[in-house]
Amino acid sequence: MNDLMIPLKEDGRIPMYRQIYDYIKNEIQKGKMKAGEKLPSSRLLAKNLCISRSTVDMAYDQLLSEGYIESLPCKGYYVCRMEGLYFSIEKKVFTEKTSEQKVSAPVYRWDFALNGIAPGGFPHNIWRKLSREVLSQEGDRLFQLGDPCGEFGIRRAVAEYLHSARGVDCDPDQIIIGAGNDYLLMLLWVILGKNRKIAMENPTYLSAYYDLIHMGCQILPVGQDSQGIRIEELEKTGADTVYVMPSHQFPMGMVMPLARRMELLKWAGSREGRYIIEDDYDSEFRYKGQPIPALSGFDQKGCVIYLGTFSKSLAPSVRVSYMVLPPALIKDYLALGHLFSVTVSRTDQKILEMFLGEGHYERHLNRMRAVYKNKHDLMVRCLKEMSHICAFSGENAGVHLVLKFCNGLTEKEAVRRAKEAGIKVYGVSEYRIQKSEKEENMVLLGYATMEDKDIEEAMKKLKEIWEI
Amino acid sequence: MNDLMIPLKEDGRIPMYRQIYDYIKNEIQKGKMKAGEKLPSSRLLAKNLCISRSTVDMAYDQLLSEGYIESLPCKGYYVCRMEGLYFSIEKKVFTEKTSEQKVSAPVYRWDFALNGIAPGGFPHNIWRKLSREVLSQEGDRLFQLGDPCGEFGIRRAVAEYLHSARGVDCDPDQIIIGAGNDYLLMLLWVILGKNRKIAMENPTYLSAYYDLIHMGCQILPVGQDSQGIRIEELEKTGADTVYVMPSHQFPMGMVMPLARRMELLKWAGSREGRYIIEDDYDSEFRYKGQPIPALSGFDQKGCVIYLGTFSKSLAPSVRVSYMVLPPALIKDYLALGHLFSVTVSRTDQKILEMFLGEGHYERHLNRMRAVYKNKHDLMVRCLKEMSHICAFSGENAGVHLVLKFCNGLTEKEAVRRAKEAGIKVYGVSEYRIQKSEKEENMVLLGYATMEDKDIEEAMKKLKEIWEI
DNA sequence: GGGTATTTGTCCGTATGTATG
């Protein structure tokens, strides 16, 4: 009985320890838990229910004192023999209505989604604790209007993080905090002026592409090789700005080596007013090879705009991103007269500031890196058994892989077959901003949100159905 | 490495397991412990440090989960190969520059600010309670990606509120949640298409004006009389869209009567593709007269876009606004393919949902209405004693008043004299998007942030210094 | 070379201090 799942409601009306107590008592009375049966250990149950062990302890204590269970030190808790008592307590059970979406959705049993985080990956308790601290300490002050760029505290924390972890040397005053990359890109578009010709890698991160397109921007697609964007091609487009993801290109997954980075910087520095937008969206997760500082760290001439986010590394719903502007552009931004208010609530800013400042972020990243490396290695192991079907790339970083079929399977057919088997995979063609004429044969598999067990099951199925 | 001696301080400030963790992590990062090296066993280290084994276990556990070390059961713990993160040991320290504004700011003893809320006006305890509930109840779910328009729950709550309090009849699916009006205006600009000619009242809410201007929008200023925007003039401009604040025009403070509203709706309905953007920013605060439903409530043809916010009614730092789009535009928005993610964190959305759903918002508004009515009445009393100096208007709603000098004082001079006396008041000319040729003679006084005592003192001073 | 003592990671229940309302 280690899979005990107790539905907890923390509306404050019924204490949690009481709910646990009630539930277990009921199970014993109904006979679902039999005499001698072992209860889950306090640690295990606490972990499963995402609460403190002491809370479980309190529930067990009460059961103990009422004779429902006995405790064998260093062994566990066991259900006692309850004799001579007659129970007839029938509890009414309420079930939640399945929402309509849920009814129409269950086409996919597995989803190799490209966003989202590992289940249980969000550092709940810490976040909750910090949230409580912030709300009780800061008082009214936090609900007055704040700095339009974001509070100094979080900007400093981000600057320190960028310095030590990404090699980016910037002043807090160069940083702008905003609710998501989409928003910051819109802001950037205003700051840079509306006549920019922006080059992008093809395929690329579609959200950024559409952001810019819908703002009325002219986008010039540029091809890429194994080292990243092709500089020669970039030069030919006549673009004055380029949007790149050097640390882990999305979706192709290549890491831009130092040499190419230097070429890119040279491109930007060779003409006045050229800018590089460096989207460093998931640089936090690397599993192999030398860490390469962000492009922005090598920037001497102030032509790199750095974009980073907590949405990928912490949780998608933490909609906080940051942008480092070169001094010249920050001046332009301030000249706009603070016309935009900051889009992130001050409480969230303060929580994040503390999260970074107290080292929680570093620890969280380390933990998640270990978690993702596990999944990554598992994926690689599964894929190695499929080498007659496909080759893979984009490994060693990020949380997704690129598969290229070598058995003649097309992207379309692969996606279709996977769908029939209840597995969602993503075709590379979806991310092209300039469609290729020839048939595509690559798919993307994100593994962040998948449980290890599901990865194994799904990969086994894929191996079967992609056989030709 | 069995001679590991870790200097432990047991002053209770840093937990012991944490000190051990920090120490070892540091050794590994500095390279003093190399990959593959064996750590002392938990028992040995515990003995050496004279602490419990479990304490060492906790430290090792954390190092384990973060991937610094690996555990081989029955053998020992070993240092892992740490790759991926870029370490720069030296920490950089940033200090906040005392911003120039702060240095030059303390000129003012009183500030009749036009934004901000009453001191103590934010319902702290409730907010904190809800925040705690949300964070402990919702668990992980809340940190996965949510609905791009905002969670259904808050959209439903807003729809219900708008229906009952503002007479706006809309479906939750017509609502888009966003971080601030600025953001929603940018979004709207994308949805409406970039060739719109937008008319605005003159003077108007500058932030909205600059948002649109910087997006590259063509803005046509339109004059207004005591009833609001002049329809004839609007017609002449050739605009296809108009931005208005019918319930309390900023900054002039007039309330658009029913007749004018109908004229405006007629204007919009008379030509295909005409839209009215109704900014209902502070309709919550009315002190007199019949409440007039929002323009959107009379809209039969689907040509009104409604903008509302919690930034004014709750607190500036609660950056949550909402937009109600007519069905046709919602379709256009969805056709854009959800390219924008929602900009408000899901926790904040959930908190607000409960805040509305449990009736806290209604109670809060009632309370604040009473608070502001007090201040409002106090202002009016003070101003009546200044009737030889100025007339006032814009009363009965909102949290600011408009003063018009009748003793020949100019805006410029009035602002200057007030500044000398340590009082900040705001000239109407600042809010004009088309400057007037003749000398201005109106100023704006916001009373939301002022304590009653300060209002009395400041108004008394103003009476003296504005005497001619 | 096979039994045995020792070492080791792992899991267990327990106790205490602290923060919050």
Next chain:
DNA sequence: TCATACATACGGACAAATACC
């Protein structure tokens, strides 16, 4: 003051690997 919940720290029991006789 008390109930609730969490963080920290303790020491015992067990099974598997290892070292030793």
